[in-house]
Amino acid sequence: MGMTQSQKILARHADLANVAAGDLIEAQLDLVLGNDVTGPPAIEVFRQTGAKRVFDPGRVLLTPSHFAPNKDIKSAEHCRRMRDFAAAEALEHYYELGEERAGIEHVIVPELGLAAPGDLIIGADSHTCTDGALAAFATGVGSTDLGCAMATGSTWFRVPEALAVELVGEPAPWITGKDVILELIRRIGVDGALYASLEFQGESVAALSMTDRLTICNMGIEAGAKNAIMPADQVALDWLKQHAPARYAAGDYVIEAADPDASYRRRVRIDLGALEPVVAWPSLPANGRSVSASAAENIAIGQVVIGSCTNGRYADLALAARLLRGRRVARGLRCLVIPGAQSVWNRLLADGLMQDFVAAGCIVSPPTCGPCLGGHMGVLAAGETCVSTTNRNFVGRMGHPESKVWLAGVPVAVASAVTGRLTGPVQAELDPAAFSELRAATAGAGREGSSPAAKGVQ
Amino acid sequence: MPRAHVYGDHVDTDVIIPARYLNTADPAELARHCMEDIDADFVKRVRPGDIVFAGENFGCGSSREHAPVALRASGVAAVVAASFARIFYRNALNVGLAILECPEMVGHVRMGDEVEVDPTTGRISNLTTGESWTARPFPAFIQGIIEQGGLIPYTKAKLATPDREAGHV
Secondary structure, eight states: OBOOHHHHHHHHHTTOSOOOTTOEEEEEOSEEEEETTTHHHHHHHHHHTTOSSOSOTTSEEEEOOSSTTTOSHHHHHHHHHHHHHHHHTTOTEEOOTTSTTOBOHHHHHHHTTOOOTTOEEEESSGGGGGGGGGTOEEEEOOHHHHHHHHHHSEEEEEOOOEEEEEEESOOOTTOOHHHHHHHHHHHHOTTTTTTSEEEEESTTGGGSOHHHHHHHHHGGGGGTOSEEEOOOOHHHHHHHHHHOHHHHHHTOOOOOOOOTTBOOSEEEEEEGGGOOOEEEOTTOTTOEEEHHHHHTTOOBOSEEEEEHHHHOSHHHHHHHHHHHTTOOOOTTOEEEEEOSBHHHHHHHHHTTHHHHHHHHTOEEOOSOOGGGGTSSSSOBOTTOEEEESSSOOOTTTTBSTTOEEEEOOHHHHHHHHHHSBSOOTTTTTOOHHHHHHHHHHHOOTTSTTOOHHHHTTO | OOBEEEOOSOOBHHHHSOGGGTTOOOHHHHHTTTTTTTOTTHHHHOOTTOEEEEOTTBTBSOOOTHHHHHHHHTTOOEEEESOBOHHHHHHHHHHTOEEEEOGGGTTSOOTTOBEEEETTTTEEEETTTTEEEEOOOOOHHHHHHHHHTSHHHHHHHHHHOTTOOSEEO
């Protein structure tokens, strides 16, 4: 029996020629990561293991992202413990707020070139599956798993079976990676990929930008997936070349593809040409409805959030800025823009796009997970409504249990921000030329016209 | 006698312990807010040794280990569910919260029923109705981690024999 792409990565890291779904293996890790919520308990576990040092100070990434900048004294204590540990262990990848390389883990790991095809990554954050966009096997764990892995550089895995997701067709107008993943979760449910890999395949993958791929893989966990993974194609290699030139030049990556006779638990086919922007209604990411059906409900919106590890990359925010240009945020609505990394923030400023946000009446925050998890910087009151480009809309996720969150991509978020209603880009008369132009500039290498300059927009 | 606290499918870690309380990792403090957003009376009702029952995908969402920690610290002796989200599954093993997978019991246990659960044998009994079931057994390797007392002893053993860090277990 052949192996899936994910199984091949696990097998190689376990020094095994073959693995099968259900096997329990011990495997070596290329990168382990955590944040200010999961990191401090992991540091305590690390101490309890009796380890003298972390297994490799260049392969442990900790970042203050969730309650940073510190929202209160307790958060400050957590951040300080992590900062002190990073200094004591001389961690290469700990970046202080404001540094160009700082930010939310799932935005900075790809940006810093710390994920490459064939890598095996665990992180004490469920959205670690994001890095599968680089054709790595990346999965979320808890603090104890992280603490032990910081000590040994290895962990155990139950080898997963997989679902094959075939993407076909030219994307319809206004379709982004967010719509692809919300559509998939709508179809298979929040446990549709439980314990399994989501392996993306098909003719349309090649045309997806790295930004769209990262958004898609990011929300694999919302279908219960252990990991989500894209092919190690030209887009992945171009990204690596740009973000990790030394690794690229040294050939320090491994291209794995599923065997032709690999078996899948289930096959799902999504025609990108038949999609309309998708909105996930409260209170599950699987409650997807088309934006036109959603708009017909005439829901008044009080807050819009554009950012997060799901949609806080440069191309996401450049699109938001362009669509907001010449428009105003609706009176009485707060539009929070949250670049996912300091590098994104700095680039928006340098490119003049920050001006579009300010002129439109948005508030731009420093990089933080903040409101996505109801932490700080935009928590919702009872009865408040929010359209958000984040990843979860569970009861109480962004604040009061009686607040409501609709998940959507950037075009729907901007449309809702300028109208004050849950609505789509067509209904809000956003500029379709701006969307097409940016999509063409960031399209995958599989498409003609992908230039080095255009790749810079990713 | 332990009582049952019964919930539906997809109980997520945001309702088990809302993120607004994640500025602490103190078990007792987390326990004070356990299940707050799905069952505001849970913390008042729960007694040491009680059992949580749920449907599919229990513990979905965030990787926060604070969720099984909060359940354990609030006195919950075990969680019985039709299935568990995979990060929660690992976290529960790691923090010593007993979990039992048993889809057969769904619909047969009601809030407040008197129940008995033996995590070692996997035996689950509803004393109120007289029904009982057996949970799916853990793989031998995972049973071994549980018997050793969690992942930390396992890791200590691994650190003592660094050659054994890859392959089947």
